[in-house]
Amino acid sequence: MTARSLFADHALLPGGWARDVRLDWDATGRLTAVQPGATATRGIPRAEGPVLPGMPNLHSHAFQRGMAGLTEYRAEAQDSFWSWRSLMYRFALRLSPAQLEAIAFGLYVDMLEAGYTSVCEFHYVHHDTDGHPYADDAELARALLRAAARAGIGLTLLPVLYQTSGFGGAAPAEGQRRFIRSTDSMLRLLDALRPACDAQGARLGLAPHSLRAVPPEALRDALAGLAAQDATAPIHIHIAEQTQEVDDCLTWSGQRPVAWLLDHAPVDARWCLVHATHMDADEYRRAAATGAVAGLCPTTEANLGDGLFDLPQWTQGRGAWGVGSDSHACVDVAEELLMLEYGQRLIRRQRNVAATAAQPEVATAMWLAAVAGGAQASGRDLGGLATGQQADLVVLDAAHPVLAGLEGPQMLSAHVFAAGRQRPLAQVRVAGRIAVEAGAHPLRAEAQRGFVQARRELLTGGA
């Protein structure tokens, strides 16, 4: 029998760093005891470095990993999110179920090696290439479930409701044909997916794509239908990624998107506001007070030229937040945190902006906040190293040259701010089970082969 315990010289608990921590979990992978000041016992494995809570990735479009790095050239006089999106649509229109599964499997293996132990999949490619439902309407969602199960990563599946191409009920564009669903068909899809999600411990939620893609009646009906199925299910929405989107929402409703949402939907702690990038002071204050999580995707938001979220304004209102790798131009927890903090430093001309009174170590403060917010957005018990939470763990490699000789908190700082593109992770566990050992996932070679083949097919038009 494999041990269901681990001894850590340093572990990052929800309240901060603790020494000599013994962690125990049960057969389902739930922590049953977290005991600081324990004595190392023979037979209990000793972690090779500081133990961190595994990071939930709160925003992913898995298929976009296949086009990472392929849109870094100038196609228009002034490239923007919108020119990137047209390239992304061309890619999405070719994708087969087998290619999606191969890309997602490769991505999820990468995520585990990067310290993400679970992922919220914002899944919007539903139909076949002609825009017709597959014989099994859940075909592509099931491909994601299989990819996650095979990689061993936790999953919150968020099928996306997408109906219009702009505010005011504008008809969908031809390039959006694989995304479009009626509200009823979405609720049937959720019903159909529930047994498979339950069987692998995945959480099922709903993602109204954005206010530009979901008219008010559809939003209202979908939320009511979801609540009838599961009153606590997570709800994610892209809310204010682009200034163009804010302007269009103002033209349509006289309100900015976040203000409109807060006035017309029951936003609360079930919600994740993805890319709440463009808010005024009133929206920051009101949205934070709802208990919703701000879904921040710093490297994607930088890559797409979206704009900067004002983290201190959000945390002043006690707003919760977490991070996602979104378009997967970058798949690395440390880089998301670094990019988030550096954006704040550059705009404020200050340092250690995300540190708090309780946590002056900025990497520690950020890691804990992102785990708590990510867990809430995932709708799963992923809230860190505490009894009752899932044993999702990341063990830093204390012998790695970037970390060797440092203390626990310094090792996390070095991992986030000084590792460059090196990755000093020794082990990653999901629900207590080892997913990554000596920095590598056991299925890495197979996952990479499948990913490369699927990408080649998509780029050359083969199948």
Ligand SMILES: [Zn+2]
């Ligand atoms: Zn997104």
